[in-house]
Amino acid sequence: MKKIIFLCSLLFSLTVSAQLPSNSNPETGVVSGKVLDATTNQALPYVSIVIKDMNQKTVTGGITDDNGNFTIKQIPEGENNVEIQFIGYKTETKKINISRSNSKINLGTILLKEEASALDEVVVIAETSTVTQKIDRKVINVGKDLTSAGTTASELLNNVQSVSVDSQTGAVSLRGNENVRVLVDGKPTNISSAQLLQQIPSTSIKSIELITNPSAKYNPEGMSGIINIILHKNSNLGFNGSINTGLTKGENSRFNGSLDMNLRTGKLNFFANYGLNDGKRENFGKVFRTDNNSNQDFFFLNDRTSHLLKIGADVYLNDKNTLSFYTIQNKSDNLFNGNTLVKFNNVIDSNSPALVDSESNSQTYNFNYTLDFEKEGHNLEFEANFSNSDSPENAHYSETVNPSNEVLNYNDIVTNDRKNTLLNIDYTNPISENSKLELGLEVRLNETTNNNITTQHDFIYEDDGNGNFVLIDDGNGWYETAPRDDSSFKYNRDIYSAYLNYNYKFDKLSMQLGARLEQYEVNGTFVKGTETQTYTDEIFSIYPSAFFTYNPSDKNQFQLSYSRRVDRPSIGQVNPIREWSTPLITSIGNPELKPQFTNSYELNYTHQHKKGSFTFGTFYRRVNDNITRILNVDPLDDDKVELSFMNTESNNRYGVELSSNYKVANWWRVNASFDLYTQKESGIANGQELEVTNNSLNFRVSNNFKASKNLRFQLFALYRGGGESIQFKVDPMWMINTGASLKVLKGKGTVSFRVNDIFEGMKFKFESENPYPFQGQFNWESRTAFVGFMYRFGGGKNKAKRRKSRDNNETQGGGGFI
Structure with missing residues (x-):
């Protein structure tokens, strides 16, 4: 070789x-x-x-x-x-x-x-995860933090400040809000964020960007901002790479591994990254409803194997012209085995096992051309990104107490296909030594098709003459039913955008003013049996942004920013056809739903000192036409809940964040973060308008101890305060992790060991009064042990002619640590 x-x-x-x-x-x-x-x-x-x-x-x-x-x-x-x-x-x-x-x-x-100017282009895997505060984002370099070893992206994000992931649903929250947009390498994917984060091994991740107040250069979707996951892409000279492998043991065993390689010769750089996750995860829980003395016991087992491959090349034609292309291939096979046992007064009413065999296959192809003009920083960039995915599902639902009940014993065959096209062109021109102009155009074309073929039946209801709907006795001890119609939909969403950013620097003060113009068009066709309904919308909007950065000295930095953002209704929120979602929830969309717009303001301060750094931030959001859930008793079945959505009045959300890195001694470093969010949430339950004020507090601290040149230890603690929504009151949860790593083979190899949630403090415990009084708790495999090995080979230095990210609107800033 x-x-x-x-x-x-x-x-x-x-x-x-x-x-x-x-x-x-x-x-x-x-x-x-x-x-x-x-x-x-x-x-x-x-x-x-x-x-x-x-x-x-x-x-x-x-x-x-x-x-x-x-x-x-x-x-x-x-x-x-x-x-x-x-x-x-x-x-x-x-x-x-x-x-x-x-x-x-x-x-x-x-x-x-x-070369000092090249230091930020050298790939260095840090001992801990570091955070760099830039003009419009925080960049978390994952590093060799023991709390991230052997995990998925979903678990890794739980260790990142300002972010939390629901271990039951996989839903991601940024600053206590789930309206967040998740990107991979700056691009949207066709897979839901919950599913995507379970498929990406943490060892395939180079860094995570938290963009809480994006500039006009960004897609404005996502009220709380953007989480951008950057995958590894080496560009070291010669042939280089690393191998990661590990085994996690909880109630079940899981294997993860990754291989990261590149070959850089002359004007060509070839790179590849492969990641694998394989294993089972279980969840279990109980829900007790006090008004009818019912108990529900849940058990879920997921057996997932996922593969992630990124491969591509950079071609440096000359000093002025660069071509780059890559593809990301993602394949996942998942077998879900679940069971729900329902008892009334301790007598079994139903026992419902479910078996769902699903796949997720997605492909992304990206091409980039950059032309650099004679003047430094003067360039033109064209990028094309094409992605498609298919996620077929074959599900079998049964009910063993009454196996002839065709409402609960049935099969579903679901196909879901998505295609995305993203084209953009960006122009940057440093007008003078202190000013810069940025212009850009973008086209986003999204197409989603879904088909659901089912053998399920629905009960037939009749009016009893008093305005009540009742079941019809079939004369055989059961009720009359009819086959449920198959359903399908096609949903096209096209967005055409243009943006302008103007940057100017006055001595110690720099500013960026920008605006993004977007034309939004959507067409949807929803079919159920012989019923067909359509949904269309067309909106033109302007999204301004402003950033001000003041550096009174090398050790202090202040940042003030503003941006306008939007959360557009999802497919499920506008689907006008009544759908059966779960045994106890029926959903129906609202085609009259309007987008919700957010005006977001932020202030950040970063201080560098001899032993570390300190960062303080605060934000305020004003949300207009807030999209709210409506929870009512199903008019056709008192034991069910009907879920829909509507726009309510504006509300306010605000919070503070603190993070610090402190070097206690040469052998001991502490990284900590604290955040507190307050937001009002409104909704309707049983026809009654409700409003709650939710205070969310989170704290993370990581201690890193260097015992010797090759041996180090880590102690990590997390506290996530309880919260309240219009439906739930949630108890606090917490965890303590510890780990150790040892460098071997002359520093090229590292052996790691870690135990997560030693005292099993991570559990979802809740209670509710709407629309029914109930309480419950869910648990998952939070306490696990991990052992892993990483080996690095090659020794080339890195100085890639960095491919400019169109969203890389940054200036050098201070630092902090999680």
């Missing part, structure tokens, strides 16, 4: 040699030497050695070998410059004079220093 890499690295030198001018001077000189890293004193292989004459014309050259040694022959007589060039390092220049009496020159040991 090394020979292949060496030959590939020679391509640069051969190209140079092929273009060398002829020279009539005697070629008698030889120069040799050894190149080392100035910091580590390690040999640097594949360093370019370029020989130039006094007119700066290249006359010959070569590269260093695996041990950092080089020998360049056939150097013309006279004065020449020897340039030692390596990506990510400062170029060293040595002057030599070749003569007949001095034809062999040994330059000895040459120490190369890393």
Whole structure:
């Protein structure tokens, strides 16, 4: 393999040699030497050695070998410059004079220093997860934090400040609100966020971006902001990679692994990342309803195998033109086995096992072209992103107490297909030393089709003459039923956007003012049996944004920002056809539902000190036309709940966040975060309008102890305060994790061990009065043990010509830690 890499690295030198001018001077000189890293004193292989004459014309050259040694022959007589060039390092220049009496020159040991401007482009896997505060986001570099080892993206996000994930439903909340948009590599996916986060191994994740107040450059959807998951993409010189593998043991066993590789030669960089999750997870719980003395016992077992592959290449045509392309292939197979046991007065009323065999297959293809003009920072970028997914499902539901009941014994065959097209062009022009103009156009085309073929029956009701609907006795001890109609829908959503951002810097104050214009069009067709209904909407909106950053010194930074955002109704929220969702919930959408708009304001302060950093932030949101759930007793069945949606009056949401990193001693570092959110939630239950004020408090602290050069320990604690919604009052939950890691194999390998939720404090315990009085608790496999191994190979330095993310609207800022 090394020979292949060496030959590939020679391509640069051969190209140079092929273009060398002829020279009539005697070629008698030889120069040799050894190149080392100035910091580590390690040999640097594949360093370019370029020989130039006094007119700066290249006359010959070569590269260093695996041990950092080089020998360049056939150097013309006279004065020449020897340039030692390596990506990510400062170029060293040595002057030599070749003569007949001095034809062999040994330059000895040459120490190369890393280039300061390249430090933020060097891939470094930090010992802990660090947070960098930038102008419009927080960037969490996942690092080798033991709390993230061997987990999924869903579990990893629970360790990230301001984020929480419902372990039952997989729903993600940012700042206590579920109206959040989840992206992968800055792009939307066709898979639900709950499903997607279960499929991505944490070892495939490079960083997580929390964009709580996005600029006009962003899609404005998601009231609480955007969570952008960045997958690994190496661009180190030569052949490099890492292997991660691990086993998690709780009630069940789960395996995870990933392989991250790249090959960088000359103007080409090939990269690939593969991740695997395989294993079972169980959930169980109880719900007790006090008004009818009923108990429900739940048991769910998920057996999931998921594969994630990202592969692509960067082609550096020249200093001005770059082509990039990649594909993400995601495949998941899931077998769900569940059971619901219902008792009235301790007598079994129903026993309903369910078996659901489902798949999720998605493909994303991305192409990017960047043109850099002569002026630094002046560029034009075109990007095209195509994705499609299919998620077939074959479900069998049964009821063993009454197996002839065709309302509860049936099969569903569901197909769900989605296609997304995203085209955008971005133009950036630094008008002057202190100002910059950004312009862009974007087209988003989304198409969703769904078909549900079922053998289920529905009860037939009749009016008893008093305005009440009652079941019809079939004469055989049961009730009359009729086959449920098959259903389908097609939902197209197209969005056309244009944005403008203007940036200007006044000494210590910088500002960014922007606006995004969007034309939103949607067409939906919903079919159930012979019933067909349509849904259409068309809205033009403007979304302004403003950012102000003040740096009174190198250690202090203030940020003030504003943006307008939108949450548009989902398919389920506008589907006008009455659907049976669960045995106890019937849902019906509201085609008159309007989008809810949010005006968001934020203030952040970051302070750097000798032993770490401190960040304080506060926000205020004004939500107009708030989309609210309506919960009523089902008019056709008193034991069921009917769920729908409506727009209610505006409400306010606000909160504060604190995070800090402190170096207690050389061997002890503490990272902590605290957040408190307050929001009003309104809704309707049983015809009564309700409003609650929910206060949500969260605290996280991580202690990292360095016992020796190769051994370290970690102690992590999380407290998530209870909360209240119009339907639930939830108790607090907490967990304590601990772990250790040991570097082996001369630092190239790491063995990790971790135990999560030692005292089993993570559980969902709740009570409610609407629409019925009940209380319950759900548990999952929160206490687990993990053992893992990571091995890194290759040693090339990184200096990729970074592909500009269209949403990478950043300035250098302060830092903090979770």
